[in-house]
Amino acid sequence: MDSTELDVALQLEAATLGSVKVRQLNQLVFEDIDVQGSRALNQSRIKNIIHRFDHEGCRRTDPLTWIPCEVSKSVLELLLQANFQSLRLNYPIDLELEEGSELLCLQGQHRITAALEWLPPNDLWWNLIIYDSDKLNDGCRKRLREAENGSQIFSDGEIFRNIRHYQLRGEEQPAQEWLAKWSTSKCRDFNRIYSPKTGQVQRKILANKLDKLLAFPALWVHWLMGTHLTNLNCPEELSAYLHKIHSAWVALTCGSTQALDPDTVELLHGRYPRLSLNDRRYIRQIFENNLAFPRVSDPASRSQLLQASLSYTEMIPSLHLFLENTKYLRTMADVLKKALPPKCKGTIRQVMLRSFAPPLTGRIQVSENDFEEGRPEEENDQFWSAYRQCFLFAMRHFYGLTDLRPKGHSQSIKSHQKLERLDLWKRFEYLLCHLGFAVNGPQEVRAPMNTEYVAVQSLLSRLRPPDLFEYDHSVLSECSSYVANILTQIKPRSMGAPRPFQSTDSTQKWALTRRCGMTDWDTFFSDRRYIFLQNIYALDDEPREDVTSFAVKRDIFKSFFPSDGLNVLAETFSDAVHKGETTNIHSNAASAGSPHQRDVPMSNTTDVHIEENDPSDSQAIHVPGNQDIEMPDEHSDNTIRLLTNDNVNINPSQMIMQSHPGPIASFGKANSEDNFALSITSQSSAACKCRTDMTADLFWASYKHTLSSLSSVIFFGLSNRDVLFFRLSNAQPILNIAPEVGSGWCAKAEDLPGQHSPTLRTLARAEIQSQAMKGGMFFYGDIQDLSFRSTLKPCTPMAAIVLPFFDTGDETWKLEQSRNAGTVIQAFSQTRSMSPID
Numbered sequence: 001m002d003s004t005e006l007d008v009a010l011q012l013e014a015a016t017l018g019s020v021k022v023r024q025l026n027q028l029v030f031e032d033i034d035v036q037g038s039r040a041l042n043q044s045r046i047k048n049i050i051h052r053f054d055h056e057g058c059r060r061t062d063p064l065t066w067i068p069c070e071v072s073k074s075v076l077e078l079l080l081q082a083n084f085q086s087l088r089l090n091y092p093i094d095l096e097l098e099e100g101s102e103l104l105c106l107q108g109q110h111r112i113t114a115a116l117e118w119l120p121p122n123d124l125w126w127n128l129i130i131y132d133s134d135k136l137n138d139g140c141r142k143r144l145r146e147a148e149n150g151s152q153i154f155s156d157g158e159i160f161r162n163i164r165h166y167q168l169r170g171e172e173q174p175a176q177e178w179l180a181k182w183s184t185s186k187c188r189d190f191n192r193i194y195s196p197k198t199g200q201v202q203r204k205i206l207a208n209k210l211d212k213l214l215a216f217p218a219l220w221v222h223w224l225m226g227t228h229l230t231n232l233n234c235p236e237e238l239s240a241y242l243h244k245i246h247s248a249w250v251a252l253t254c255g256s257t258q259a260l261d262p263d264t265v266e267l268l269h270g271r272y273p274r275l276s277l278n279d280r281r282y283i284r285q286i287f288e289n290n291l292a293f294p295r296v297s298d299p300a301s302r303s304q305l306l307q308a309s310l311s312y313t314e315m316i317p318s319l320h321l322f323l324e325n326t327k328y329l330r331t332m333a334d335v336l337k338k339a340l341p342p343k344c345k346g347t348i349r350q351v352m353l354r355s356f357a358p359p360l361t362g363r364i365q366v367s368e369n370d371f372e373e374g375r376p377e378e379e380n381d382q383f384w385s386a387y388r389q390c391f392l393f394a395m396r397h398f399y400g401l402t403d404l405r406p407k408g409h410s411q412s413i414k415s416h417q418k419l420e421r422l423d424l425w426k427r428f429e430y431l432l433c434h435l436g437f438a439v440n441g442p443q444e445v446r447a448p449m450n451t452e453y454v455a456v457q458s459l460l461s462r463l464r465p466p467d468l469f470e471y472d473h474s475v476l477s478e479c480s481s482y483v484a485n486i487l488t489q490i491k492p493r494s495m496g497a498p499r500p501f502q503s504t505d506s507t508q509k510w511a512l513t514r515r516c517g518m519t520d521w522d523t524f525f526s527d528r529r530y531i532f533l534q535n536i537y538a539l540d541d542e543p544r545e546d547v548t549s550f551a552v553k554r555d556i557f558k559s560f561f562p563s564d565g566l567n568v569l570a571e572t573f574s575d576a577v578h579k580g581e582t583t584n585i586h587s588n589a590a591s592a593g594s595p596h597q598r599d600v601p602m603s604n605t606t607d608v609h610i611e612e613n614d615p616s617d618s619q620a621i622h623v624p625g626n627q628d629i630e631m632p633d634e635h636s637d638n639t640i641r642l643l644t645n646d647n648v649n650i651n652p653s654q655m656i657m658q659s660h661p662g663p664i665a666s667f668g669k670a671n672s673e674d675n676f677a678l679s680i681t682s683q684s685s686a687a688c689k690c691r692t693d694m695t696a697d698l699f700w701a702s703y704k705h706t707l708s709s710l711s712s713v714i715f716f717g718l719s720n721r722d723v724l725f726f727r728l729s730n731a732q733p734i735l736n737i738a739p740e741v742g743s744g745w746c747a748k749a750e751d752l753p754g755q756h757s758p759t760l761r762t763l764a765r766a767e768i769q770s771q772a773m774k775g776g777m778f779f780y781g782d783i784q785d786l787s788f789r790s791t792l793k794p795c796t797p798m799a800a801i802v803l804p805f806f807d808t809g810d811e812t813w814k815l816e817q818s819r820n821a822g823t824v825i826q827a828f829s830q831t832r833s834m835s836p837i838d
Contacts, residue, residue, distance in 0.1 A: 008139045015135035017076060018087030019066060020095035022103065023125045025116055028069075029102045030109040033217040033261070036165050037145040039158055040221050040262045041109055049114040058115060060126055063090065067108030067126060068144040070133040092127045103128065106144040142174075154181060157220030157319075163190070164214055186225035193230060202235035202347050209242035213319070216249050218260045222320035229326065232333045236349050237560040238326070244559050245317045252308050252316065256296075259305070264292045269318035270515035272555070273310050274540060275503040275547045282510075283309050313540075315515065315547075315555040324517035325556045328395075331404045331518070335394035338402070339432060339439050349387065355438045357721075358382045359693070363435055364533055365389055366497035368427075371434065386435035388561050389533055393431055395557065396528045400424045406524040407517070420455075433695060438721060453484035488794070500530035502551035503544035515552055523549035537563055678723075680804055680813055686730045687737050688804055688813040690723045696779060697793040699723070700749060700758065702801040703777060712806070713772045715741055718781040725804050725813070726772065734772050735765070742768055746780040749792070758792050 022028065031038040059065050077084045079095060086093055097103070105112075105128070115126060131144070146154075146162075154162075159181050166175035179187055193210070196203035206229070213219055229238055252268070253260050267286050271279040286292040287306045296302055309316075336348050344351045362374035362382055398404050401424050432439055457480040464471060508514070519527070527550045536554050682689045692699060696718050703714070715724040715738070724741070726734055735742045746768055747760035760779055763771055772778065804813045 004139075008143050011135065011137065011140050012131070012143065015131045015140065016089060017073065017130040017132050018089055019092040019127055019129050020080075020087075021092040021125050021127055022095050022097060024097040025112050025124050025126060027097045027102050028067075028105050028108075028112055028126075028128075030105050030107075031145070032258075034258055035145075037142055037162060039107065039109065039154070040218060041113065042155070042221055042262060043266070045110050046114050046117070049110055050118050053114065053118045058119070063127075065111065065127075066092075066129050067111065068106045068131060068147075069103050069128040070106065070131045070136055070141075071103060072134055073132045076130060076132075087130070089129070095128075106141060107147065155221065155223070156182075156186070156225045157223030160190070160223055160225065161214055161217060161220055164194075164211060167194070168211070182225060189225050189228060189230075196230075202239075202350075203230060205239050206230075206235040206242070209239045209246070212246050213242060215257045216246075216260055218262045218265050219245070219249065219319045221262045221265070222318070222323070224323055227323055227326065232326065232330055233337065233348050234329060234333050234560075235347055237329060240562055241317075241322050241325070241559045244314075244562065245319065245322060248312065248314070248317050252305070252312060254301075254304050254308055256301075259293050259296050261293070261295060263294070265318055267292055268309060268316045269321055270315065270512045272315045272515070272547050272551070274313045275543050275551060276545065277543050278507060278510075278545050280310060280543070314558070315552070317559065321516045322559075325559065327518045328553075328556055329560055331398040331402070332391050332394040334404065335398055335401050335428075336390060339390075339428065341439070352387055352390070352437060352439070353383060356383050356386065357436050357438065357693075358386075359434075359436050365393075365431065366532055366534055367494075367529070369492040370494055370497065382436075385533065386437065388536075389435060390432060390437070391561065392531050392533060392536065392557070393428055395553070396531045397424050397428070399524065401428065406519050406521045408520045438719075452487040453480050456480040456483045456487075497532070497534060498529050499538075500527070500535055500550045501548050502541040502554065504546050504548050505544050507546045514549070515547075516556070519549075519553065523553075527553055531557075678802055678804075678815065680815065681722075683813045684737075685806075685811055686732055687724060687726045688806075690725065690804060692721060692723055695721075695795075697795040699801070700777065700792050701795040703803075705801070712804075713775055713778070714803075715746075715772075715778045715780055718779055719744070727806055728773065728775065733769055735768060741778075741780045744780060744782040746778060749777045749779065760792065 033040040071079075079097070079101070080087070080093075083093055108126075112126060115124065131140075136144075159178050163175050163178045166172070166178065179190070182190070193203055193207050232238065249257070249260065268283070271283060273280045273283055283292070284306070287302065287309075292309070293302065293305050296305060315321075333348060336352070340348065340351050346354070359382075362385065364372045364374065364385065366372050394401065399406060400421060457476065460476055460480060464476075466473075530550050531553065535550075536557055541551075678690055678692050678694075680688050681691050694702065696716050699716055712725040712727050713734075715726070715734075717723070717740075724738055726737065730737075742765045745762055746765075747762045748771055749758040750761055751758050763778075768778075802815050804815050806812075807814050
C-alpha cells in the first residue's frame, strides 16, 4: 500500500460513524451512472443476485454485504436523536427514516433492488455503514464506489469506461488499476485498439469512434472485451457502425445524452419503426407507461423524444447489436482475406484499393449471372461500389467458400445443396476481375486445370475404379475432355434482378436474436438471391406489421457499409488528425477514404501493417493458404528505375526507361461492355512497358490470334498486369534491364498436344536470357502473391492485338493498328496495374 492509499484508508476510518439497520429500502438513493465509477442498473445482474438469494439467502448480517452510505453528522444526529451515542461499526442499530428523507448510498443498487423483489414485505431491511459526508473527499468516495464484493463485479463496459475516463485525463495509475480487473487477453484486446503498433492509423480511428460513445454510459452495459475486433482487419467498417450508433442516439435523445438509461436502450434497440407497425405501437406503449426515458418528466420533452424514436428511419442500434453483427462481418472478412495476398500490409480496404484499377464503365452485379453496365463513375465511387459488391458475394456464399456455417440447425438443410468450393472460388475470382481487382483466391483452391474436366474424370473413376476394371486411360481422358468441353459451352441463364420484400403482414413473437447476429440456415438460403447492391441500397418498402429477415441483413450490411461510407471515413480521419493521432502516416493509409490518393509516393514513410495472425492471441483468425510473407512496398514513381550489375558496362541511355507515354490503341467493340486498351507508359531504346486492361489469359489468346511478325519478346506480369517488350536485337541482358523479371518466378508459355490452354514452364534465373532470345511469350510474378498457375485458363481471343514496335527512325516505341483488327469477342474481365515496377 503506497502513501496515497494509506491516506485514503485513514481518512475513511476517520469518517466512519457506525452502522445502522434501515427498513425503508425504497428511501435509499444511488448515484447516477454519469458519476464516474458508479454502476448502471442491469436487470440480468438483479436476476443473478435473486438466484443467489434462492440458494444461500441474503446474508444481510455478513459485513461484506453492508452498503456504504454518506450523510452529514448533524443530519444523522437528528435522525437518530438519543440513539446517536450508541453507534458502533460492527453492531448496527435501527434507523427509522421519516417520510421524504433519503440516504445516499455509494453502491449496492442491485442488492437493494433484488431485496425489494425477493424479501417478504414484513422483513425488509438492510445494514448500512454510515460515513460522515463532511469528512469524505473525492478519493474516499472513489474507493467506496469501486470496492468489489461477492454479490457484484464490474462489467466489461464499466471497466472500459473508467479506463478511458482516467486515460483521457492523463491519470495512468487509476487507469492501470481498472485494467487490472481484466484478464490478460482482455487487456491485450484493449491495448490493440488504444496502443497500436506504429503506423496502424486505422485502429486509432476505431478508438476515436469508441471514445465518442463514452458520452452514453447506458450503451455500455452489454459491452464485451475479448471479441478480437482488430483481428477482423476491418477497422473502417467497424468505425462506420460505431459512427451510426453515435448519430442514432444523439438523434433519439434529442441531444440530451444524460437522459438515456440502460432500460431504455434495452427496450428500444432492435426496433425498426420505419418498417414495422408493430414496433411503432410498442414504442408508443412504452412511452405512455413511462418505461422509456423515465428520468424525463416534462410532457413536451417526452413528446419530442417519442417523435424522435418513431421517425428514426433505420433499425435502432446499440453496442450489443454491434457486437452481435460483427459475427456476420467476420464471415465476410474471412472470405476476403483468403482472396488477398498473404501477410499483406494494411486493412482489407487498403489492400483492395491498391489492387483496384477501375474499368471504363461502372459494373453492378444484379444476380448471380447478370451484370449491368453504367456510365463511368468518379473513381472513388467506382471503388466503393466494387468493394461492397465483393463483400456482398461473401455474404451470400461464406457457407461454401469457407468452413463457416449459419447458426442453428435446419431440418430442411438437405434440400439446400452447398455449391462446390472450387466453383464458388472461380466465380468469386471472376467477379473480382470483372470489377477491377487484381487479386485471386487462396493457393489451396486455385485449380491448376479445368475444374469440369477434373470433376468428370473423378466421377468416371469412381464408377469404374482402376483397381477393379481394365480400360484404356486415354479413352477416359478423352471422354472427360469431351464432356468438360460440352459443359463449358453451356451458357449461364439470365436470372434477372429479383426484388425482395422488407416488410410483411405476418408476425412472429418478438425476439432480439431475429434482429441481429449471424444468419440461420433457412434465411441464409432464402435471402441469398436478394443480397445484391441494388437491393441493399434501394428505397424502403411501405411499413407493415413486421420486418423480413432480408431487411435485417440489409440493415446489418448498411451499418458496416453505409451509402456514404467514404465520407464517414474521411470525417473519421479528420477527427483523428484533429487529435494529432495520424503523425507520420503516409498518404496511402488515407487512400481508403480517397482512392485518388493511392498513387502518392510512399518512400520515407511508415508502413501501415496489421498482422492477420497474431501468435500472441490464441483466438486470432487463421487464414488457410497464407504464408508468413509480407507484401513488398508499392512505389508510385512514374519513372521505372532499372538496376544494373556493377561488373557490366552499359550505356545509361539504354538502361533507363523514361516515362514516355505512347498512344492508346482501342479495339473494335461488339457491345458496350467491351472496351480494351493498350498503352505505352515507359520506354528506352532497349525495351518498353505497356499497361493493359486484359487478363493474362485473354492477352495470351489475343496474342496467339495476332498475324504479324514480332521483333520483340514479351513478358507479362501476372502480379501487376504490366507487359514488357524487349527488342530481340538488344545486346543487353534482360535481367539487367528489368531485374523484377527474375526476382520472383518466371515461366515460358508452351503449347502442348492435347491441351486447350498453354502450360507455363517455370525457368531458372540462369535460363531466362537464353530462352528469351528464342522469342515467344513469358509470364512473371512476385513470389509473395502466389499468383503462379501451371496452366492458363481457356479463353476466347479478341481481335488481333495491337502490339508496340520500335521505330528506328526516331528511336521510339510506337503502337500501330493491326492489319486484321476485327470485332472484339466477349472474354474474361480485365484488370490493370496500379503501380510501376522498380
